[in-house]
Amino acid sequence: xxxxxxxxxxxxxxxxxxxxxxxxxxxxxxxxxxxxxxxxxxxxxxxxxxxxxxxxxxxxxxxxxxxxxxxxxxxxxxxxxxxxxxxxxxxxxxxxxxxxxxxxxxxxxxxxxxxxxxxxxxxxxxxxxxxxxxxxxxxxxxxxxxxxxxxxxxxxxxxxxxxxxxxxxxxxxxxxxxxxxxxxxxxxxxxxxxxxxxxxxxxxxxxxxxxxxxxxxxxxxxxxxxxxxxxxxxxxxxxxxxxxxxxxxxxxxxxxxxxxxxxxxxxxxxxxxxxxxxxxxxxxxxxxxxxxxxxxxxxxxxxxxxxxxxxxxxxxxxxxxxxxxxxxxxxxxxxxxxxxxxxxxxxxxxxxxxxxxxxxxxxxxxxxxxxxxxxxxxxxxxxxxxxxxxxxxxxxxxxxxxxxxxxxxxxxxxxxxxxxxxxxxxxxxxxxxxxxxxxxxxxxxxxxxxxxxxxxxxxxxxxxxxxxxxxxxxxxxxxxxxxxxxx
Amino acid sequence: xxxxxxxxxxxxxxxxxxxxxxxxxxxxxxxxxxxxxxxxxxxxxxxxxxxxxxxxxxxxxxxxxxxxxxxxxxxxxxxxxxxxxxxxxxxxxxxxxxxxxxxxxxxxxxxxxxxxxxxxxxxxxxxxxxxxxxxxxxxxxxxxxxxxxxxxxxxxxxxxxxxxxxxxxxxxxxxxxxxxxxxxxxxxxxxxxxxxxxxxxxxxxxxxxxxxxxxxxxxxxxxxxxxxxxxxxxxxxxxxxxxxxxxxxxxxxxxxxxxxxxxxxxxxxxxxxxxxxxxxxxxxxxxxxxxxxxxxxxxxxxxxxxxxxxxxxxxxxxxxxxxxxxxxxxxxxxxxxxxxxxxxxx
Numbered sequence: 001x002x003x004x005x006x007x008x009x010x011x012x013x014x015x016x017x018x019x020x021x022x023x024x025x026x027x028x029x030x031x032x033x034x035x036x037x038x039x040x041x042x043x044x045x046x047x048x049x050x051x052x053x054x055x056x057x058x059x060x061x062x063x064x065x066x067x068x069x070x071x072x073x074x075x076x077x078x079x080x081x082x083x084x085x086x087x088x089x090x091x092x093x094x095x096x097x098x099x100x101x102x103x104x105x106x107x108x109x110x111x112x113x114x115x116x117x118x119x120x121x122x123x124x125x126x127x128x129x130x131x132x133x134x135x136x137x138x139x140x141x142x143x144x145x146x147x148x149x150x151x152x153x154x155x156x157x158x159x160x161x162x163x164x165x166x167x168x169x170x171x172x173x174x175x176x177x178x179x180x181x182x183x184x185x186x187x188x189x190x191x192x193x194x195x196x197x198x199x200x201x202x203x204x205x206x207x208x209x210x211x212x213x214x215x216x217x218x219x220x221x222x223x224x225x226x227x228x229x230x231x232x233x234x235x236x237x238x239x240x241x242x243x244x245x246x247x248x249x250x251x252x253x254x255x256x257x258x259x260x261x262x263x264x265x266x267x268x269x270x271x272x273x274x275x276x277x278x279x280x281x282x283x284x285x286x287x288x289x290x291x292x293x294x295x296x297x298x299x300x301x302x303x304x305x306x307x308x309x310x311x312x313x314x315x316x317x318x319x320x321x322x323x324x325x326x327x328x329x330x331x332x333x334x335x336x337x338x339x340x341x342x343x344x345x346x347x348x349x350x351x352x353x354x355x356x357x358x359x360x361x362x363x364x365x366x367x368x369x370x371x372x373x374x375x376x377x378x379x380x381x382x383x384x385x386x387x388x389x390x391x392x393x394x395x396x397x398x399x400x401x402x403x404x405x406x407x408x409x410x411x412x413x414x415x416x417x418x419x420x421x422x423x424x425x426x427x428x429x430x431x432x433x434x435x436x437x438x439x440x441x442x443x444x445x446x447x448x449x450x451x452x453x454x455x456x457x458x459x460x461x462x463x464x465x466x467x468x469x470x471x472x473x474x475x476x477x478x479x480x481x482x483x484x485x486x487x
Numbered sequence: 488x489x490x491x492x493x494x495x496x497x498x499x500x501x502x503x504x505x506x507x508x509x510x511x512x513x514x515x516x517x518x519x520x521x522x523x524x525x526x527x528x529x530x531x532x533x534x535x536x537x538x539x540x541x542x543x544x545x546x547x548x549x550x551x552x553x554x555x556x557x558x559x560x561x562x563x564x565x566x567x568x569x570x571x572x573x574x575x576x577x578x579x580x581x582x583x584x585x586x587x588x589x590x591x592x593x594x595x596x597x598x599x600x601x602x603x604x605x606x607x608x609x610x611x612x613x614x615x616x617x618x619x620x621x622x623x624x625x626x627x628x629x630x631x632x633x634x635x636x637x638x639x640x641x642x643x644x645x646x647x648x649x650x651x652x653x654x655x656x657x658x659x660x661x662x663x664x665x666x667x668x669x670x671x672x673x674x675x676x677x678x679x680x681x682x683x684x685x686x687x688x689x690x691x692x693x694x695x696x697x698x699x700x701x702x703x704x705x706x707x708x709x710x711x712x713x714x715x716x717x718x719x720x721x722x723x724x725x726x727x728x729x730x731x732x733x734x735x736x737x738x739x740x741x742x743x744x745x746x747x748x749x750x751x752x753x754x755x756x757x758x759x760x761x762x763x764x765x766x767x768x769x770x771x772x773x774x775x776x777x778x779x780x781x782x783x784x785x786x787x788x789x790x791x792x793x794x795x796x797x798x799x800x801x802x803x804x805x806x807x808x809x810x811x812x813x814x815x816x817x818x819x820x821x822x823x824x825x826x827x828x829x830x831x832x833x
Binding site for chain 2: 263404
C-alpha cells in the first residue's frame with residue numbers, strides 16, 4: 001500500500017457504550033476494536049523511517065513494529081513487540097495521554113493538522129493487550145538464573161509494578177510491599193472501573209506473581225517496619241509510594257459533611273466497590289447535585305462517578321478556562337457526553353452548610369484570565385463582587401495531590417524537595433541514599449501512569465546495573481542511554 | 488500422593504508435604520483461608536498443589552472472650568503488626584472481600600506469640616459480623632500499626648481517663664506511663680457495671696483506680712468529670728491527663744481540664760478509609776488547623792480539638808450504616824434482627 005493510500009484512510013472510531021446507558025453502569029466506556037477494525041487502523045501507519053512516535057513514548061515502545069504486526073494479522077507477534085518495552089499495555093492503552101505523547105508527534109496527525117486524527121496508537125495497544133488476555137496466551141515465563149540479590153519495592157502502583165516486572169526477569173528476588181490489601185495503587189483506588197476495569201489490573205498483578213514476584217499486602221513501610229530495616233535487609237530498594245496526599249482548598253466550610261477529597265470519593269467507589277453498596281460494606285455519600293472542583297483527569301473521574309452513583313446533576317467547577325484544563329480531551333469529551341456540566345472560570349471561596357453540618361452550597365466567585373503565570377497558563381483573577389451561591393449536596397475537592405510523606409518523613413536520610421518530592425538522579429532514579437532508588441509520583445508529584453512506568457523502567461535498568469556491579473557513583477555512565485535521555 | 492501447599496495463616500511461604508489422609512483437613516482449611524481471601528489456588532501439576540494467596544498473610548483468631556454486652560476481646564495472629572507497634576497506635580481491618588476498612592485501636596500486643604489484642608464493641612455490620620467469627624477463623628486484612636505513637640515521658644502524676652471501650656487503647660498508654668516512672672491515677676467510666684472493661688489490667692498499672700457508672704451499679708454514681716473535680720478538690724495535682732472514650736466524654740473532660748489547667752491528650756477515632764493520609768476523611772480541626780487523625784494523630788492536644796465538628800463528621804454515614812445493617816440482618820436471618828430490635832428498644 002502506498003503512503004498516499006494510507007493517508008486517505010479515515011481514523012477508525014472505537015465503538016463506545018451509549019452515554020445515556022453507561023451513566024447507569026460502571027462497565028467500560030470504549031468497547032474495543034474488532035480484529036478487522038484494528039487491521040484497518042494499522043494500515044494508516046506510514047512505518048516512518050525515523051519514527052517520532054517511539055521518541056514520544058516515555059517507555060520507548062517499538063510502535064511501528066507492533067502496528068506492522070497488527071496489519072499483518074500477527075497479533076501474537078504484536079503482543080511480543082509491545083511487551084518488550086511495556087509490561088502493562090492493557091493499562092497504558094487506556095490511560096496514557098497519547099495525544100500529548102506518541103500521537104502528538106505522529107506524521108499522520110501532523111499531515112492532517114489534528115493530533116486526534118493521528119494513528120490511534122493507544123487504541124491499537126489496548127486491542128493487542130485485550131486480545132492477549134482473551135486468548136489466555138500469556139507467555140509462560142522462562143526460567144532465569146537467580147542472582148541471589150534481594151530487592152524491595154515500596155508501593156505496588158504503576159512505577160513499582162514496572163520495576164518488579166523488570167527486575168524479576170533479570171533474576172533478582174523481588175518483594176513488593178503494598179499498604180492496601182490489593183496491588184495496583186492508583187490503577188485500583190483512583191482510576192474508575194468504567195475507564196480501567198479492575199480485572200485487567202488484577203490480571204497484570206497475577207502475571208507478576210506467576211513470574212515469581214512476592215507481594216506483602218497491608219504492609220506500610222515506615223509503620224509496619226521502619227524504612228531502615230527494609231533498606232538493611234535488601235540489596236536494593238525502590239520507593240514508588242505515589243502522590244497520595246490530597247490537597248484541600250483551605251476555604252471556610254471545608255470540613256462540612258458531604259465535602260470530601262477526590263481520593264476518598266474514588267477510593268470508596270473503586271477499591272472498596274461502594275457502587276455495589278450494600279452488597280459491599282463501604283458506603284459513599286450520595287446526593288442529587290454533586291460539585292467537583294478541579295480540571296484534571298481526576299476531577300473528570302469524580303464527576304463521571306457521581307453520575308453513576310445516581311446524581312441528577314454533576315458539575316465541574318474550575319477556576320480557569322477549558323483550554324487550560326489539564327484533563328485529557330477524551331475525558332472532557334466523555335464527561336460532556338454523559339451530561340456533566342462545566343462551570344469554568346469559577347472558584348469556590350466559601351462552603352455553606354445547614355444546622356446538621358451538611359453542605360448545602362458553595363459560594364463561587366467568577367474569574368477572568370490575566371497574564372501567564374509560572375506554569376505558562378494565563379492566571380485566573382477573581383472578579384470582585386461576582387460571588388454567588390451554587391446549591392449542592394456533595395462537593396468533591398479534586399485540585400491535586402502531593403507526594404505521600406509517609407516514607408520520607410520516617411526516613412530523614414532521603415533528600416526531598418521543599419514540596420516533599422524525593423530528589424533523584426533523573427536518568428537512574430538514584431536517591432541520596434546508596435542502594436535506594438525512587439520514581440513515579442513520589443518524585444514527580446501527581447503526574448501520569450506512563451511517566452511513573454517510564455521512571456520505573458529506567459530505575460530498574462539502573463538497579464540491575466547497581467546490583468551486578470556494586471557501583472553507585474556515576475552509575476549512568478554504565479547505561480546505554482536512549483536519545484531522549486542524552487538530550 | 489504428595490501435596491505441596493502454603494499455610495497462609497502462619498507464614499506466607501510455608502510448605503507442607505501431605506502424605507496421608509489425616510492431613511487433608513489442613514488442606515481444606517487452607518483452601519478455606521484462600522477462599523476467604525478470594526484468591527484462587529493454582530495447581531502446578533496433578534499431584535502437587537501449590538496453594539498460595541499471594542503473600543496475603545491471614546490473621547487467625549487465637550482467643551476470643553466476651554467482656555460485656557456486645558463487647559468482645561479478640562487476640563489475633565498478626566506478627567507484622569505486633570513487631571513494631573507502640574502505645575497509641577491502631578490498625579485498619581477488613582474482614583471479608585466485600586468488607587469495609589475500619590480503624591480499630593490496639594489494646595495490647597504479644598511479640599512472642601506474634602499476636603495483637605483488640606477490644607471491639609459490635610455496633611455496625613462489620614463488628615457484628617466479626618462477633619460471629621470463632622477461634623480458628625481468620626481475618627484476611629489487618630494493616631498497621633498506624634498513627635503516631637503516644638509521647639511517653641516522665642512528667643510526674645498522670646491522670647488516665649477511660650470511657651467505655653476507650654479503656655482498651657488507654658491501657659497500653661497507662662502501662663507505658665507507669666513503666667517510665669510516673670504516678671498513675673485512673674478513672675474508668677461506663678454507663679453501667681457490665682460495660683466496664685479491663686479493670687484488673689488497669690489496676691495492675693495504676694497507683695489508684697476510681698470507677699464511675701452513670702447508673703451507680705459500680706463505683707461512684709456519676710460521670711468521669713465528677714470524679715476528676717472531686718480529686719482536684721481533694722488536693723490532687725496532675726501534670727498530664729490522657730483521655731480516651733466517646734467523643735462527648737472527651738469533649739467535657741477537656742472543657743474541665745482546660746479550666747483546671749491540666750494538659751490533656753485525647754485519642755480520636757474518626758472515619759477513615761486508608762489510614763495512611765490518603766483520603767483525608769479523618770480530618771479534624773486542631774488549633775484552627777486541619778489535621779489528619781490517621782497520620783498526624785490519632786492523639787492530639789484535647790484543648791485544641793474542635794469536638795463539635797468531629798462529632799458531626801462521625802455522623803456522615805449514619806443513615807448508610809443503618810442500610811448496611813438491615814441488609815445484613817436480612818441475609819443472616821432472625822437472630823440478628825432480634826438483637827437489633829433489642830438495640831432499637833434501648
